[in-house]
Amino acid sequence: MSQMPFLQMRNINKTFPGVRALDAVRLEILPGEVHALVGENGAGKSTLIKILAGVEQPDPGAEILIDGKPANIRQPIDANQQGIAVIYQDFSLFPNLTVAENISFGKEIGLGKRFVNWFEIKETATNALAELGVELDLNLQLERLPVAKQQLVAIARALAFNARFIIMDEPTSSLSRGEVESLFKIIGTLKEKGIAILFVSHRLQELFTIAERFTVLRDGKYIGTYLKDELNEEKLISLMVGRRIEFIKQSRSKTGPVLLEVKSLTKKGNFKDISFTLHKGEILGLTGLVGAGRTEVVQALFGLNVPDSGEIYLDGVKVNIRSPEEAMGLGIGYIPEGRQREGLVLRQSVAQNISLALLKKIRGKFGLLNAGKEKELVEEYMEALDVRPRLPNMLAMQLSGGNQQKVVLAKWLATRPKILIIDEPTNGIDVGAKAEIHKLLRQLASQGMGILMISSELPEILAVSDRVLVMRRGRLVGEFAIEEATQEKIMNRAFMGMPGRVTA
Amino acid sequence: MKQRTKSKELWIFIILVVLSVLISARSNVFLRPDNLIDLLKNNAVLGIMALGMTLVIITGGIDLSVGAAVAVLTVLIGKFMVTFGGNLLLTFLVAVAGGVIIGIINGTLIARANIPAIVVTLGSMSIINGLMLYYTNGSWINDLPAWFIDFGKITLFKFHDAGGNVVGIPIQIIIFLIMALLTWALLKYTLMGRAVYAVGGNPVSAKRVGINIERTLIFVYAYMGFLAGVAAVTHTSIMRQVDPNAFLGFELQVVAAVVVGGASLAGGNGSIIGTVLGVLFMAVLNNGLILTHIPTFWQKIIVGLIIILAVSFDVIQRKRMEKSLPRVDVEY
Secondary structure, eight states: OOSOOSEEEEEEEEEETTEEEEEEEEEEEOTTOEEEEEOOTTSSHHHHHHHHHTSSOOOTTOEEEETTEEOOOOSHHHHHHTTEEEEOTTTTOOTTSBHHHHHHHHHHHHTTOSBOOHHHHHHHHHHHHHHHTOOOOTTSBGGGSOHHHHHHHHHHHHHHTTOSEEEEESTTTTOOHHHHHHHHHHHHHHHHTTOEEEEEOSOHHHHHHHOSEEEEEETTEEEEEEEGGGOOHHHHHHHHHOOOOOOOOOOOOOOOSEEEEEEEEEETTTEEEEEEEEETTOEEEEEESTTSSHHHHHHHHTTSSOOSEEEEEETTEEEOOOSHHHHHHTTEEEEOSOHHHHTOOTTSBHHHHHHHTTTTTTBOGGGOBOHHHHHHHHHHHHHHTTOSSOOTTSBGGGSOHHHHHHHHHHHHHTTOOSEEEEESTTTTOOHHHHHHHHHHHHHHHHTTOEEEEEOSOHHHHHHHOSEEEEEETTEEEEEEEGGGOOHHHHHHHHHHOSTTOOOO | OHHHHHHHHHHHHHHHHHHHHHHHHHOSSTTSHHHHHHHHHHTHHHHHHHHHHHHHHHTTOOOTTHHHHHHHHHHHHHHHHHHHOOOHHHHHHHHHHHHHHHHHHHHHHHHTSOOOHHHHHHHHHHHHHHHHHHHHTTOOBOOOOHHHHHHHHOEEEEEEOTTSOEEEEEHHHHHHHHHHHHHHHHHHHBHHHHHHHHHHHOHHHHHHTTOOHHHHHHHHHHHHHHHHHHHHHHHHHHHSSBOTTTTTTHHHHHHHHHHHTTOOTTSSOOOHHHHHHHHHHHHHHHHHHHHTTOOTHHHHHHHHHHHHHHHHHHHHHHHHHHHHSOSSOOOO
């Protein structure tokens, strides 16, 4: 490689309170190359992009060279002036402005103009679109364009301010196959102009079609940069997954008869043809990449996302679940991700939080609350779930993440659900508390509850579940008994779908 | 969204025409030039303020302190003229400077301290009203200088109406038209104007593309203050005296005119043409009700209904759009 790299990044660290998002990461981009950035959910790709875009600052000690010279990217406009453009997944365009304005805006601001010359705006836009070989109505309001066309506007905007390096974050996630092909043609055009592309995607097959080099991140660490010929899909996945600390495998209880059966559940734009069963006393792990449709499916079971077609059977009886009230009436509980936002009243005491779910049970004469009964029940649940410290009057916000999650669990257990759906149960909780939550979930299962657990953390899925379901792009693409499940097998399905199936 | 806004503008225009036809069928005074001119003159202040509020609302904000601001500015220039005499230019400068200062304070709190606009401006409204009451004790200011009274009587472009009377366009309408033109050009031909739309349309993208959001917001509230100053002079030139309580509750009429004119309180859209139509609608409605001897409280009820209808139409459309968006890229 005698060519001078456009960009060199070395020793990029980024710490957020309590989390090391990037740990000595490096990246090198050559002019005109298509470079893939890969890693699992949470591997640090987004943070790295944000640093390149000037949205986040790396920790001190970072080295960023552009054309071999040290570069300072303090804010987005610096990145633009250095020739770096980011095309975010949401494109970051202005729905209320015209195509021409969206394309030219960045350039005009970069030039520090005060007045708008509409002739110039149109000229800039026309030139940028011509460079891409694309025709669009310049006066059309952006929000009236289909998604694929909006993406072209975003690319044209990058060209308008002479970007030499374009970062594309999941550029194909909302495109049809035909649109992906035309995007790849456009990328070819950009390459010919010497513009480098950083392509971030979960679709490995696409990456192998378009990218020449791959940089792999795992858990915020730099794993390596590889030429396309050095890799294949299996090898890439094993680099992304690696070997990680495993949680203590929780002992399994025997599972009982079928509690819940779902048949070909489908909702347009959400999921398709979802069928599975959940047994009494079973923990069913549901995994896949973020955005695979996992949350959408469980919300359908809880009446938050009514499906277009398909059937749900509870204890063999067909049910229609149209609202959370109906779901709760049927004995289904749902703990969403983000317990602080949706599951807890942070400024109230632990006791008040738990008794919120118990209001019916502790209602005494004339609808007044029975304080004695309340205290008794709250203490019972705090003990059963081992909430620490055992202080009912403490504010929920003062508890640690793990204990907060226990209070949320207590709330739901108080309603005595037959089925508990829990989304990312240990997100943002420290390792010790994670194991405790795992143990609790196993205990609940052994008492006969059926648990459907969504998790992106494979070690967690493997430690707790009896069976594992894998989703990819709105479909179920794998089911493994726990004995045969491995991280590699699961990731293979999550990234590439069912073996033998043609995927886009 | 421009297409949608344009169709909104077309709608309000059609409603305005229908309303005018209905009123002129019941009152032969309505379409007389002197009535129409009076109608415009009496709503010039509302119009000037609504122009500024349009910018505020496009950024997704609101300014509830404008009634109090314009009131205190009328008191300020009233005292100024009575005490120092002064001249027209100085009076304008005092009013505008006072307004800009109020606006900068509002804007800084909103943009830098990140306090919601409704909270900041509700607070500043109360503070300004309190200070003004303390200062004036609610008493009026009379004895304005003769040169100012004369300024308020200026009419231009005189012509003869059908009855042979000489009619001219009062200076207040001219001021409104100049401000409307200025604000329109600001929105269309300056980068600041486009930044106003960008910040309201997608603040995250605006930041990523390098727009200084703080500066944009402070500018918008300062510009609102500038127009409050212009409105204070205009109002005083019509009334020829200062009543500190003349603007109680006025902010709601200003917001109403802008919303009726098609701006979305969620931010991102709105236009000067729409706002001018919204102001005309409020003016014609009020005038028509008076001419047809319908109690004027109907104006408030009708305006309220139209605001709720306009806003719910917006919200429903947005929700429908969000619902139809796919959440997962399902493989078929």
